Amino acid sequence: MKCSLSPKVFFVLFAMLALVGCAEDGVNGLDGRDGSNGADGSDGADGLNSLITILIEQPGANCANGGFKIDAGLDDNSNGTLDASEVDNSEFLCNGDTTDIPYLTYVSLISQSGTDDPQSSILENTLDLNISWTRESQGIYLGNLDKTIDIGKTVIFYTTPTTHTGVRGEVVGSTQVRLELQNGINAFADDFTNLSFELREYE
DSSP states (O other), X not given: OOOOOOHHHHHHHHHHHHHHHHOOOOOOOOOOOOOOOOOXXXXXXXXXXXXXXXXXXXXXXXXXXXXXXXXXXXXXXXXXXXXXXXXXXXXXEXXXXXXXXXXXXXXXXXXXXXXXXXXXXXEEETTOOOEEEEEEETTEEEEEESSOOOGXXXXXXXXXXXXXXXXXXXEEETTEEEEEEESSTTOBOOOEEEEEEEEEEEO
């Protein structure tokens, strides 16, 4: 049985083949331009430094046998010093009971006037050493020892003269100690009499 296509169908098929044969991909258009960068935001404020101060704690309610007071806080005024108003936290590191631990001691009364170096009146000296005091600046004094001490076994004790509001003391090294006398918050002041000072080295 023969199958024949009508001229109309043949023409439609021919047109479709012609279209398929002529079809091509279009040309890609140009990429669009990148938008401009936005303006940089303003810099944030610099963060504050955290500071820690370690002070000798005299025997008393906080530490029965003395020890150290550790103050921590942010340097709000950026002066590099942890001021009393900037202290956020305080912890005490207390000495153990030293009643039965033998020690050697240096005890003296220290006085200072004007811009002169402090002078000592020695009361006891089983450590067999001498301390020569120098006024570094107003209310700050450095004591130079003529004999080395064992820092890990040495503590200092002192009293606050009635003319001042506070005293800071520290063992700077094996041959140096420092005292700072205050009369107000971070206000160092000279002129004091009979400040009791003890350097104690445990055996």
